[in-house]
Amino acid sequence: MKNARVGLLLALSLMITAPAFAAPDQDQIEKGHKVYDKWCFPCHGTGLGKPGTDSLAARGQKPAVLEERTDLTVPAIKTFVRHGVLFMPMFRKTEVSDADLDAIAAYLTRNNKP
Numbered sequence: 001m002k003n004a005r006v007g008l009l010l011a012l013s014l015m016i017t018a019p020a021f022a023a024p025d026q027d028q029i030e031k032g033h034k035v036y037d038k039w040c041f042p043c044h045g046t047g048l049g050k051p052g053t054d055s056l057a058a059r060g061q062k063p064a065v066l067e068e069r070t071d072l073t074v075p076a077i078k079t080f081v082r083h084g085v086l087f088m089p090m091f092r093k094t095e096v097s098d099a100d101l102d103a104i105a106a107y108l109t110r111n112n113k114p
């Protein structure tokens with residue numbers, strides 16, 4: 001009886017945690033890349049005069065380019081995008097929809113270790 005209960009709890013906890021570890025699908029990542037290029041690359045891209053990248057580099061963030069990071073989490077990305085930080089503006093849902101933001105988050109976390 002006790003084992004059955006432990007098994008049930010284990011199954012339940014796997015059901016709850018599994019989606020968090022599931023790899024985002026490739027379509028979602030590609031969509032995120034496109035939306036990112038439109039709204040985020042002008043400040044966070046590579047090359048000269050990218051204020052977001054420059055600001056992060058000045059604070060010692062390595063790598064300073066968001067697309068090269070492996071430590072960003074989905075909730076953190078969503079919070080920064082919806083609220084802004086320093087001179088990064090907040091993005092409204094009429095600009096970056098929730099679906100677009102999901103895709104951006106999938107793109108920016110694509111290389112994270114599970």
Ligand code: HEC
Binds near residue numbers: 040055061066087096
């Ligand atoms: C107008 C320029 C600008 C745009 C556009 C912009 N950002 Fe930012 N972003 C910044 C600045 C500036 C910071 C703060 C850098 C710092 O803390 O030094 C920042 C910080 C961030 C951070 C936090 C990084 C960290 O480690 O603290 C994330 C995540 C982020 N931006 C994601 C995005 C995403 C996703 C988009 C597109 C939807 C975007 N940003 C668009 C300028 C911008």
